[in-house]
Amino acid sequence: MVARQHGRTQLSSISTPANIHERCKTIESLPEIWRKALLAFDGNKRPICPLTGRPLAAWPNAAPPSFNELLKAPAIGLRTGLISSTLAFDFDGVESWKTFKRLFGGQPWHVLPPSIAWTSGRVARRQVAFFVAPEHHHLLENKRRKIDDLEMRWEAAASVICGKHPLTNGYSWIENCAPWEQKLATLPLEIIQKIPDIRMAPEKPLRNYQPIGYDLTVPLDSFITYASSQLIKNGSSEGSCNDDAIRLSMDLVAAEAWLRVQGVGTDRTAQDLFDEYVGNCPDRINGKPLNTRAMQARFDGAIRLQPAPPTPEYKLIERLNYQKRQAAKLTRGAV
Numbered sequence: 001m002v003a004r005q006h007g008r009t010q011l012s013s014i015s016t017p018a019n020i021h022e023r024c025k026t027i028e029s030l031p032e033i034w035r036k037a038l039l040a041f042d043g044n045k046r047p048i049c050p051l052t053g054r055p056l057a058a059w060p061n062a063a064p065p066s067f068n069e070l071l072k073a074p075a076i077g078l079r080t081g082l083i084s085s086t087l088a089f090d091f092d093g094v095e096s097w098k099t100f101k102r103l104f105g106g107q108p109w110h111v112l113p114p115s116i117a118w119t120s121g122r123v124a125r126r127q128v129a130f131f132v133a134p135e136h137h138h139l140l141e142n143k144r145r146k147i148d149d150l151e152m153r154w155e156a157a158a159s160v161i162c163g164k165h166p167l168t169n170g171y172s173w174i175e176n177c178a179p180w181e182q183k184l185a186t187l188p189l190e191i192i193q194k195i196p197d198i199r200m201a202p203e204k205p206l207r208n209y210q211p212i213g214y215d216l217t218v219p220l221d222s223f224i225t226y227a228s229s230q231l232i233k234n235g236s237s238e239g240s241c242n243d244d245a246i247r248l249s250m251d252l253v254a255a256e257a258w259l260r261v262q263g264v265g266t267d268r269t270a271q272d273l274f275d276e277y278v279g280n281c282p283d284r285i286n287g288k289p290l291n292t293r294a295m296q297a298r299f300d301g302a303i304r305l306q307p308a309p310p311t312p313e314y315k316l317i318e319r320l321n322y323q324k325r326q327a328a329k330l331t332r333g334a335v
Contacts, residue, residue, distance in 0.1 A: 020071070026162055026173075027070050029180035031116075033131070037084035038064045040073035043164035044276045046268070047077060059267070060156060060217055075163025075171065078129070081155035087132050087140070087187055088153040092271065093300060094124045096149035103147065104194050115185035117177035118161050121168035123293070127159055128177075130187035143195040145260070149300065152195060156217045156265030166279030167292055218323040220266040220273060223255040225310055232273050235280030245295050248277055249302035254309040258316060274299050 030038070039059055040050040047059035050069035056062055060079065070076055080086050089108070091097060097107070104111050108128065119126040132140065132154075140154050153159055162171045176182065221229050228251040236244040252270035259266055278295050285291075309316060 023071055023162070025180060026178075027067060027076070029178070031131075031179065031184045033184070034078055034084050034086065036064050037079040037086070038070060039077040039079060039158060040065045040069060041075035041077045041160050041163065043074045044166045044279060045075075045077075045160055045272050046276075047158060048073070057219070057267070059158065073163065075160050075165075077158045077160045079158045080129075080153045081157065082137060085132050085134060085137070086129050086184070088127045088129045088157075088159050090127045090151035090153050090159070092125060092149045092151065093296070095300075096151075097124065099148045099150040103150075103196070104191060112191065113185040113188070114182055115177065116179050116182055117174040118171055119174060120165045120171055122296075126174060127153070127161075129159075129184060131184050132187050132192070136187075136189060136192055139189075139192050140195070142198050143192075144198050147196060149303065151269075157269075166275050216320075216323060216327055217265040217267060218259065218320070220252070220256060220259070220268055220270065222319055222323070223259060223309075223311065223316055224251045228252065232277045233280065235277060235282065238282050238285050241281055241285060241290070241295070242298070245274075245277075245298045246302070249274060249299040250305070250307040251310055253299070253302040253305075254307045255311070255316075257306065258309050258313075259320075262320065264320065271299070 039047045039056070039062065042048045042053065042055075047056040047062070048054060049056050050065040050073055065073065078084060078086065078088075080088050089100070089112075091100070091108075101107055112128065112130070115128055115130050117126055117128040143152065143154075145152055145154065145157075160171055162173070164170050173179070173181075221232065228248050231244055231248050249270075252273055256266060256270040278290075278292060281290055281295075283290055
């Protein structure tokens with residue numbers, strides 16, 4: 001089962017001896033199979049080079065940081081998928097728990113074994129990690145990665161597991177589910193088998209984009225409008241947060257969905273980029289604290305609407321072809 005308690009061990013800073021001790025304890029307690037899959041992250045959920053602190057575009061194939069580099073990093077992340085044999089269930093709000101129950105026949109703490117779990121501290125958010133036996137890896141090749149607000153993080157994905165978060169006091173371990181309290185459990189075969197297949201008709205109709213079958217990971221922000229990319233970078237002015245959040249959410253959700261239909265992964269999710277945008281918005285609006293719940297509700301509403309990308313499809317295809325050419329060059333250079 002997955003613990004329902006909301007108590008947690010806080011990991012928000014490494015500036016004090018106590019926090020340094022806690023970070024050391026975390027790194028030393030992580031499953032051995034995770035060591036080669038770890039990454040350094042900044043406080044905005046972006047993989048970074050541990051030496052320079054700059055965003056790391058080539059994170060899927062990057063060498064893992066050293067112990068000292070992980071100790072000093074603002075946050076630590078885990079690459080899920082084949083590199084760590086780990087799948088993480090990402091519960092993103094109240095509806096995601098309902099989705100899990102509908103798909104798997106019960107609440108997580110009833111149908112899943114106890115395992116390592118953490119949270120950003122936001123309402124009804126947490127991730128729970130599971131080991132996938134090597135002989136079962138192939139069973140995940142044609143499985144859906146996201147259903148409504150529930151995400152099954154596997155190949156071409158990474159999750160921040162401890163350290164700073166752009167909107168909260170930091171990531172923390174769920175009580176009794178920290179790596180020194182709980183072993184990484186094996187994901188039961190019957191759960192893998194219940195994850196819907198991508199070839200099955202979805203519950204909600206997707207727009208009729210034709211998959212092009214190219215296996216690639218691309219930067220999501222290259223497939224949104226320039227105005228949207230500037231919002232992520234700079235946030236909104238005080239009086240524009242509501243309208244800007246709606247437009248940005250629609251753009252991000254639509255671009256991510258379009259790429260997924262093309263069989264293409266993204267370096268960061270729509271939620272990741274939206275969270276960065278919210279983190280760059282003013283802390284106070286008309287003298288009151290920024291209502292992050294209302295901002296998230298606009299993003300969640302965009303997911304339900306299943307919008308079309310505001311960027312013309314021929315331009316999206318041009319951008320995707322460019323990414324393909326760049327990937328081909330890197331592949332040739334590595335030979």
